[in-house]
Amino acid sequence: MKIIGRIALALLALVLLLAAVVVVRTLTYKPKAGADLSQVKLAAPIAIDNARAAQHLSQAIGFRTISHQDKAEDQAPEWERLHAWLQATYPAAHAAMTREVVAGRTLVYTWPGSDPKLAPIVLMAHQDVVPVTAGTEGAWKHPPFEGVIADGAVWGRGAIDDKGSLVTLFEGVEALATQGFKPRRTVIIVSGHDEEAGGSGAQAAAALLKSRGTKAQFVLDEGLAIISDNPITGGQAALIGVAEKGYATLMVTAEAVGGHSSAPPADSGGVLTLAKAVTRIAQAQFPMKLDGPGGAMMETLAPEGPFAIRMAMSNRWLLEPLIIRQAAATPPGAALLHTTIAPTMLRGSPKENVLPQDATAWINYRIAPGDSSQTVLDRARAAARDLPVKFAWSRPPNEPSPVSSTTSEAWKTIAALARDTAKAPVAPALVTAGTDSRYLVDVASDTYRFQPMVFSMETIKMIHGTNEHMTLENLDRAVQFYARLIVTAAG
Structure with a gap:
């Protein structure tokens, strides 16, 4: 019996020791040291006309640049109308940048920097949208291609994915160009026309940049966002995709x-x-x-x-x-x-x-x-x-992307600005879907995927679904982010 008692005491002591180790490790827990974001000097917010930006997004939604499963359903005039609208709506941006068209409809803009020794940055946003599922039109609060501005938001297919990014990116560039900003580091904008149908436009843009020997500091595309009810923190967190499947x-x-x-x-x-x-x-x-x-x-x-x-x-x-x-x-x-x-x-x-x-x-x-x-x-x-x-x-596979750095200067810039935008923690994460940026990993040192917009776990379901909309707060947030990113990274 004494032996059994000793064994029981030994087991109890072991359990208590294990519990103590667990508690101490919990109370002293710190993640692996990441990049120091405190030293990044972020550009100040700029003056923008949020009401005008909302009108512009509303107009962009009206162009039915839909990537159908069946290529025979393609509607070429819609892309031509969108391109003409971009040129008319953003004259200062188009005066500052050169514009090229590859693969018929994909746009490549170059804003030359004053210092050619600096690696450029590449910002991406695609033009096409997915169709509205037949029979669900009546479930939309507002018609999906009218861009109605109501209830503090712009409603319609593509408001988030990805005309929201396209318009807010151009709003930021237009504001900077109007104010006379001139980048030291070249800024390249790539806007694919068929991200939702395979990304042949992004592949053509990548081939163009490769032929010129482009090696960008970073590429930034859609992918992840600021989640207001992140399951880990229970609050807001900015997630930046450092890789995609x-x-x-x-x-x-x-x-x-x-x-x-x-x-x-x-x-x-x-x-x-x-x-x-x-x-x-x-x-x-x-x-x-x-x-x-x-x-x-x-x-x-x-x-x-x-x-x-x-x-x-x-x-x-x-x-x-x-x-x-x-x-x-x-x-x-x-x-x-x-x-x-x-x-x-x-x-x-x-x-x-x-x-x-x-x-x-x-x-x-x-x-x-x-x-x-x-x-x-x-x-x-x-x-x-x-x-x-x-x-x-069924077709040649796309391999998973490389995992981008979380210690580079590019990461520090994007992460610091994302943290400032979200007023919340920022973390690297994995994009489980696909983006056009997967084709540009060879023309950049790092590729990141982040939209500067706030969504809850519930509202994010509207992407590719019913009642897609961009809140006016997200609209302002995104314009500010892209403008500040250009000034911070390329100024």
């Missing part, structure tokens, strides 16, 4: 003999084989990790969060499985931590009473940094194992 769609095909459905083979032909393959592939999930931009975001913001979050992040050596389980409780949270697998399309027989000669599934992957299209293919093949299926990419 790759994109690939794998076609899995099972061949079969075909025939009449009245006499099916024992295995029901290719459809059953395909179903088994897709099930196995979807169940072979990539492991979730706290390494990379998703984990960096959590680690950076944890000191601003409640005690439980600080305790968990300061004791990753003990609690990492619990952290991952909690983060993965929602699909967006899980997407930050691993490569995702999403079967999206199926094709089999053209008729209900015909056995198909082949059946195909399309599986969409968003590839996290650290993985690649090859690791995706290898994992799918291993999951399907002995099943008689073939694999092919």
